[in-house]
Amino acid sequence: MKSKLPAYYTVWHYLNHYGLRLTALLVLMFLMLPILVIIPLSFNAEPFFSFSSGMLALDPQAYSIRWYQEIFTDLRWTLAIQNSFMIGIAAALLATVLGTVAAVGLASDVMPCKRLITALLISPMIVPLIIVAAGMFFFYTRFNLVATYTGLIIAHAALGVPFVIITVTATLSGFDRSLYNAAVGMGASPVRAFWQIVVPLIRPGVISGGLFAFVTSFDEVVVVLFLAGPLQRTIPRQMFSGLREQINPSILAVATLLILVSIALLVTVELLRRRSERIRGEQF
């Protein structure tokens, strides 16, 4: 590496150069280490959140998969896992359909009050969750939506919408409108042109928007705290009470599984982004 540096470099230059590298490395470690620490801790045989001396000595006796067994046998955890997926998928579908259609409208060059409406559609991402949750609690009570799946799905869909709007709008900004015009000009109905031309081209953006909406719901806990009854407890809600009431290491096992989920999501979104870039690249 040193040979690549320009010959006129002084000691100060070197210090700057390696100082920057060191800082960057330390920051990357700060980002990653707290997450990596979770994984070995989840195999702790003892019911604690810390490394036992046996674990540090790499004694096999100090490791166990009992916390993993617990989450798949404890009814509260299995219900929470089911709920998280069910609510997340339903909310993401609702947000994706409504958000994609709206993003197509927003992309139109004649859309009235575009700036104001965009700001409004993005606002669920900006308003503090505690305010959203409190407001929904007051309002949904009147319609008997508190402690129901419907109430939570609606609430989470509203929170996921901004992510769909942002990702689909980004995909649409590279969309060549003349393709749609050509299809309509050749006799396709606007609906057919939309489904056969627009949708396939923006699909990567739509799917990653939907994934963001799913993650938003999957990770959300404040609204769940206010709106959910005991039957609607989700994974984060179960973790929250686990961390608050008595620290139980099965949370670490769940956390490790969630890290795997986030790796899978990260890979998927990256593949979608590449695909979207490729599709856009092919147009020009």
Add this chain to the structure above:
Amino acid sequence: MSAQSSLSPQDRRAALRALRQRKLVAFLFVAPLLVFLFLSFVAPIASMLFRSVYEPTVAELIPETLDAMSDWDGEELPDERIMNQFALELKKLANDRTSGRLAGEVNRSLPGTSSVIQSTARRLRAVDDAELSQSGAELLMKANKRWGDVEIWRTIESTGQPYSFTNYLTALDLEQARDGSIQARDGPKIYVDLYTKTLRIALTITLLTLLLGYPLSYFLASLRDSTANLLLVFVLLPFWTSLLVRTTSWIAMLQSGGVVNSILIGLGVINEPLELLYTEFATVIAMTHILLPFMILPLYSVMKGIDPSFMRAAMSMGAKPWAAFLRIYLPMSLPGLSAGALLVFIISVGYYITPALVGGTDGQMISNLIAFHMQQSNNWGLAAALGSILLAVILLLYWTYDRFVGTKSLSFG
């Protein structure tokens, strides 16, 4: 203009009609989502804002008394007619088992009155209506001598107003004096102090993310794309990892037998474990970790667009590296810097979960107090007022963000 004037009036009308139609179609695409968001999101928040100024409970419980009080001057004790009326209504509440609600509402404005109202209500329960309308005032005085205190009547009258700004005054540590003037409340400024603390914590987090995020983004932007993309995974993975996972990991890191304390003891830096968890420090460090990607991603995307030859040009013309950085690179990276900083600040001001889990009593922010008034003290009006002030702060920041940065720069992944 010339193109327009060459059109015939019919053509112009047709063109305008076509334009209107296209506008309508565009709007129809957005309409379903607008309706949905209005019902699921905007209306709930609006109803919460409304609740902060509208508190009809007392007005619904004792309407006749409040009616009778309308010409009372509030200087001396109310006359017998008002007191009799109140005794009648209090008896009715006692029999409907709703006197506790009245007691709770009045007690909130004048602590210590809950027991006065409750015990009096119990004694009036069996008294005949006719007797109450004759000598209700006497019976009240006999039940509790506090009814001879004009303050309690004034409080009943003021809590009986369905619309009031009392919650906002409380939320700003103010109170309204008898003559209507607004003054600071005695005692510590609980709420103003908490707002200040929230803003201070948010600012600290923003500065820390900037301090950590800027060099890393700068470094990533200087790398080849393939290397940078590889290292970006270390930024994106935490970004995608559940908030509760990361909060959990900070509990494991900071607790007294946790990783940080074990390392410090192992290195011989300290002998006793430090109290790191359940402090303001824990809130700040965990939130810095959680929000750091929100700083790095916009910074990196702006820095990637800065041509490195500008810096080289400045240096080849004799600028010292630091001067070149400060005068060329830093100004060019400002859009990313302001986007990241505003984003982190906006998100951290309203944070709830992390302070609730790792903050202890020190590291609580305004959201935690709102949740407390919602769930534990059941003072929903005050919670709504505190929430409205927080919302106003956030909207102001968002407006600034939208004006200077634009929501277009928000991107994820």
